[in-house]
Amino acid sequence: MNFFKTLKTIPLLLSAMLVTSACSDEPANMECDVETIWLEIDDPSSVFDDPSMAYIYLDYMVSTEADGLNINWEVKPDCELGAYPVYFTLTPGATAYIYDENGARILFRSGDVVDFSDERKTIVEVVSQDGAWSKRYSLSMYHRQISTSTFTFDFNEGSYDFHLSAKGDPGNYYKFKPTDPQAIASLFRNPDDPYWKNGNPGFAISRSSATPDQYPTTVAFGAGPDGSDCVLMQTVSTGGIGAMAKIYIAAGSLFDGEFNAQKAMKSRSAARTATQFGVPFDRKPISMTVDMKYIPGPAYWNEDKVVQPAIVDEPDAYIVFYRNDGGLLDGYNVLTSSKIIGMGRLKHNLNPDGSDCPGSHPIHGLSAEWKTVKLDVEYPNGDPDPEILKNMGYSLIIGFSSSWQGADFRGALDSKLYIDNIVVECEDILGE
Amino acid sequence: MKSVRYILIMVAVMAAVAVQAKDREESWIKYGPTSKSTQAGFLVRAGYVIGGTTPLPVPAEIRGITEFSPKGGFNVGVDAYKMFTRRWGVATGLHFFYQGFHTVADVKGYYMRLEMEGDAVEGYYTGRNVTNTAMWGFTIPLVGTFAISPRWNVSVGPYISFYVDTSFDGEVYENGDGVSYLRVDVPTGSKKEIGKGTNSYDFADVDGENKMRQWGAGLEVTFDWKALPHMNVFGTVDWGLTNAMHPDFKAVQFTMYPIYATIGLAYRY
Numbered sequence: 230m231n232f233f234k235t236l237k238t239i240p241l242l243l244s245a246m247l248v249t250s251a252c253s254d255e256p257a258n259m260e261c262d263v264e265t266i267w268l269e270i271d272d273p274s275s276v277f278d279d280p281s282m283a284y285i286y287l288d289y290m291v292s293t294e295a296d297g298l299n300i301n302w303e304v305k306p307d308c309e310l311g312a313y314p315v316y317f318t319l320t321p322g323a324t325a326y327i328y329d330e331n332g333a334r335i336l337f338r339s340g341d342v343v344d345f346s347d348e349r350k351t352i353v354e355v356v357s358q359d360g361a362w363s364k365r366y367s368l369s370m371y372h373r374q375i376s377t378s379t380f381t382f383d384f385n386e387g388s389y390d391f392h393l394s395a396k397g398d399p400g401n402y403y404k405f406k407p408t409d410p411q412a413i414a415s416l417f418r419n420p421d422d423p424y425w426k427n428g429n430p431g432f433a434i435s436r437s438s439a440t441p442d443q444y445p446t447t448v449a450f451g452a453g454p455d456g457s458d459c460v461l462m463q464t465v466s467t468g469g470i471g472a473m474a475k476i477y478i479a480a481g482s483l484f485d486g487e488f489n490a491q492k493a494m495k496s497r498s499a500a501r502t503a504t505q506f507g508v509p510f511d512r513k514p515i516s517m518t519v520d521m522k523y524i525p526g527p528a529y530w531n532e533d534k535v536v537q538p539a540i541v542d543e544p545d546a547y548i549v550f551y552r553n554d555g556g557l558l559d560g561y562n563v564l565t566s567s568k569i570i571g572m573g574r575l576k577h578n579l580n581p582d583g584s585d586c587p588g589s590h591p592i593h594g595l596s597a598e599w600k601t602v603k604l605d606v607e608y609p610n611g612d613p614d615p616e617i618l619k620n621m622g623y624s625l626i627i628g629f630s631s632s633w634q635g636a637d638f639r640g641a642l643d644s645k646l647y648i649d650n651i652v653v654e655c656e657d658i659l660g661e
Numbered sequence: 662m663k664s665v666r667y668i669l670i671m672v673a674v675m676a677a678v679a680v681q682a683k684d685r686e687e688s689w690i691k692y693g694p695t696s697k698s699t700q701a702g703f704l705v706r707a708g709y710v711i712g713g714t715t716p717l718p719v720p721a722e723i724r725g726i727t728e729f730s731p732k733g734g735f736n737v738g739v740d741a742y743k744m745f746t747r748r749w750g751v752a753t754g755l756h757f758f759y760q761g762f763h764t765v766a767d768v769k770g771y772y773m774r775l776e777m778e779g780d781a782v783e784g785y786y787t788g789r790n791v792t793n794t795a796m797w798g799f800t801i802p803l804v805g806t807f808a809i810s811p812r813w814n815v816s817v818g819p820y821i822s823f824y825v826d827t828s829f830d831g832e833v834y835e836n837g838d839g840v841s842y843l844r845v846d847v848p849t850g851s852k853k854e855i856g857k858g859t860n861s862y863d864f865a866d867v868d869g870e871n872k873m874r875q876w877g878a879g880l881e882v883t884f885d886w887k888a889l890p891h892m893n894v895f896g897t898v899d900w901g902l903t904n905a906m907h908p909d910f911k912a913v914q915f916t917m918y919p920i921y922a923t924i925g926l927a928y929r930y
Contacts, residue, residue, distance in 0.1 A: 256721045259770050259785065259848030357848065364849050434845060434853055437780045469777025473861065496856040
């Protein structure tokens with residue numbers, strides 16, 4: 230008996246055992262997402278303001294909705310809805326079904342025709358490869374509404390809902406929506422998602438223990454200038470889980486557009502792209518008037534949590550109008566993109582090249598007392614092009630933040646921006 | 662258990678070899694007890710340790726191990742033995758060890774839970790998981806020993822280990838296909854992408870608390886070959902049967918068994 234032969238068999242046996250077990254069959258997929266979905270219509274410009282709207286990538290949506298979601302397409306106000314083939318891709322191995330009028334489940338294949346008339350909703354159920362998980366989606370189309378030239382947001386009762394968790398339980402943060410029908414018709418047209426966006430869905434992942442009033446964007450009950458409710462945006466710590474992504478603070482924010490929570494906690498660079506600003510809009514924005522008050526936090530941090538004694542935190546408020554043919558603006562370029570044609574912004578110290586200049590003497594003029602601020606939209610290169618405007622080729626952004634450098638993860642914990650009573654004035658240069 | 666069966670087969674094979682071999686009395690005189698009378702003594706052992714702390718069987722969620730390297734472990738110790746007959750005896754001892762390894766594994770739908778400063782995120786992770794462990798400690802075995810032949814000894818018995826210092830840290834990030842994400846709570850839950858450098862963990866320091874157990878127990882099997890009258894070459898397997906993690910620690914859903922082999926030399930007094 231050769232000893233060394235025996236000796237060799239020990240690690241061999243060990244690795245054999247590990248390898249045999251490691252080579253067990255790949256488990257079937259548990260996920261059941263619609264990953265992309267699109268319509269094929271002979272003359273898409275007869276239906277959509279922008280034909281590229283036929284395609285929907287569900288990145289943003291899978292990130293925030295656990296129990297399925299509403300997929301919808303906005304169509305021209307005067308468009309007559311019909312039946313169109315729907316194409317989609319699913320998580321590999323997943324299967325989609327729809328229900329017929331008798332409630333029987335039938336297979337739904339990419340390319341099958343769906344009837345969208347009367348803005349009806351079709352329920353699609355996607356079942357995972359392992360059969361254990363499923364998710365429901367609704368498919369529908371809705372007509373774009375036509376707004377008038379002025380709309381408002383009062384943030385009073387009825388303007389906020391609790392976020393619902395995957396199980397349908399009340400979640401732990403508020404979602405804000407307009408109540409003014411003109412505001413809904415102008416920027417919050419999607420009937421399945423009529424909400425303002427902010428970083429709360431990302432914060433929810435990093436700070437599961439936070440109560441609603443500890444979220445970056447929350448309700449201040451009875452704290453408005455007229456004693457009614459208002460919005461409180463505050464700069465808060467993201468806790469230990471946020472720190473792992475080297476994201477230490479979350480500034481309160483409020484804007485119209487999309488928030489991609491999937492990217493929010495990945496890394497600093499990905500987080501800047503999580504905020505997707507703006508909604509297509511066909512009026513010329515003139516001004517935004519808003520009631521605000523601001524209390525800066527005591528210690529301003531740079532992105533690495535180092536206190537900057539010479540800097541006082543500042544809030545931000547802006548109204549931006551931009552050409553939307555290059556996609557949505559994000560945290561990198563929301564105030565600097567060359568696509569911007571008109572802007573009104575809270576006053577700040579700026580460097581000679583126009584970039585932000587944080588310092589010790591802010592000039593925004595806000596304090597712990599309410600103040601009404603009017604931001605006029607300036608168009609340095611002239612009015613919007615009426616033809617582009619008519620085809621929804623511009624998007625409007627209304628945005629706020631409790632720390633103006635919050636997109637770069639700089640700001641002071643406990644900076645608090647209260648806002649209420651937003652009034653946006655526009656001009657109908659199309660003469661409709 | 663598969664593993665136990667392998668060990669039994671090995672022991673049986675060795676025994677069969679032993680029975681077939683004609684014991685030569687001069688061998689016993691040279692290497693073993695010189696008569697049927699009892700004998701006692703000491704062994705000083707030193708060896709190189711290789712192994713890992715692993716779930717067994719490796720769960721299907723672990724799709725592949727792309728890297729595995731032991732981190733230079735060693736084991737030094739003293740054993741005392743007492744032979745009751747020429748072939749049968751008992752032994753015990755005290756072994757000081759350092760065991761560690763580095764592994765990179767691709768996982769799919771791997772349940773994990775992370776707690777930091779009172780906040781928790783849990784769900785099903787798909788991507789690449791890098792793990793590094795290191796454990797310093799003492800092992801006390803209590804084994805029955807059987808002389809298969811004048812030059813071959815096998816010892817089998819339970820052991821208990823006490824860990825002086827443990828670490829279990831790692832990181833998750835994009836796999837070869839650039840995929841790294843967590844489905845929060847359930848496989849249909851929201852998707853959270855995880856980038857390189859943003860999600861490292863240390864189970865030996867979770868909010869200042871070590872989630873690794875300070876003791877463990879298992880089965881030890883040692884083969885000794887008497888190379889010289891006073892020198893043995895030996896191979897030992899310490900097969901952990903207790904979880905290396907605190908049972909209430911949910912970050913690792915699987916029971917993690919420390920399984921380490923030592924190959925080394927022993928001096929017999």
